[in-house]
Amino acid sequence: MKALIVVGHPDLSGSIINRHWVDALRRHDELCDVHVLADEYPDGRIDAARERGIVDAHDVLVLQFPVYWFNCPPVVKQWLDEVLTDGWAYGAGGNALQGKPVALAVSAGIAQSDYSPQGRYGHSLQELLTPFETTFSYCHADYRSFFALYGAEHDPSEDEVARNAEEYVGFVKDLLR
Numbered sequence: 501m502k503a504l505i506v507v508g509h510p511d512l513s514g515s516i517i518n519r520h521w522v523d524a525l526r527r528h529d530e531l532c533d534v535h536v537l538a539d540e541y542p543d544g545r546i547d548a549a550r551e552r553g554i555v556d557a558h559d560v561l562v563l564q565f566p567v568y569w570f571n572c573p574p575v576v577k578q579w580l581d582e583v584l585t586d587g588w589a590y591g592a593g594g595n596a597l598q599g600k601p602v603a604l605a606v607s608a609g610i611a612q613s614d615y616s617p618q619g620r621y622g623h624s625l626q627e628l629l630t631p632f633e634t635t636f637s638y639c640h641a642d643y644r645s646f647f648a649l650y651g652a653e654h655d656p657s658e659d660e661v662a663r664n665a666e667e668y669v670g671f672v673k674d675l676l677r
């Protein structure tokens with residue numbers, strides 16, 4: 501049993517949180533394979549057939565990305581649009597994701613207290629991530645919600661980031677149970 505972590509950070513060289521997460525996950529290659537889209541496809545042209553094969557070869561799928569404008573970065577949307585096609589992810593014979601555990605791992609610049617119905621932006625991250633939940637339920641996947649780091653723009657300490665990365669590894673472990 502192994503998880504596939506599809507990383508949709510546009511530039512890990514400028515990242516703190518997603519880079520820590522990738523480093524932590526790569527120390528657990530018995531649990532998961534880390535697949536960084538920006539490294540696999542530097543020209544931005546995703547090989548969708550290859551991606552489908554890689555998803556098929558794993559028991560669990562995690563989409564990891566930073567929250568940009570209360571959504572995912574474009575490369576994640578591109579991946580969804582091009583990889584989750586009729587006949588594979590949905591439609592006649594499209595059962596590749598049926599029953600497959602799928603989850604998200606998202607980093608958010610904004611503090612958790614601002615992400616609530618009473619908070620500054622009026623919506624929780626769970627609400628804002630509903631399109632992903634609905635997409636995966638449309639594909640009959642077993643959507644297992646999301647792991648999050650909030651407040652990335654509030655300078656979390658090295659220790660906090662390292663602890664959070666280990667919690668993320670635990671989240672992936674639980675998905676494989």
Ligand SMILES: Cc1cc2nc3c(=O)[nH]c(=O)nc-3n(C[C@H](O)[C@H](O)[C@H](O)COP(=O)(O)O)c2cc1C
Binds near residue numbers: 652
């Ligand atoms: C274009 C852009 C848009 C962003 N929009 C949001 C947002 O809507 N909500 C939020 O919480 N953080 C937002 N952020 C902050 C990022 O989510 C945050 O910097 C990132 O998760 C940190 O992870 P990293 O260190 O791996 O880059 C945005 C950042 C950028 C560059």
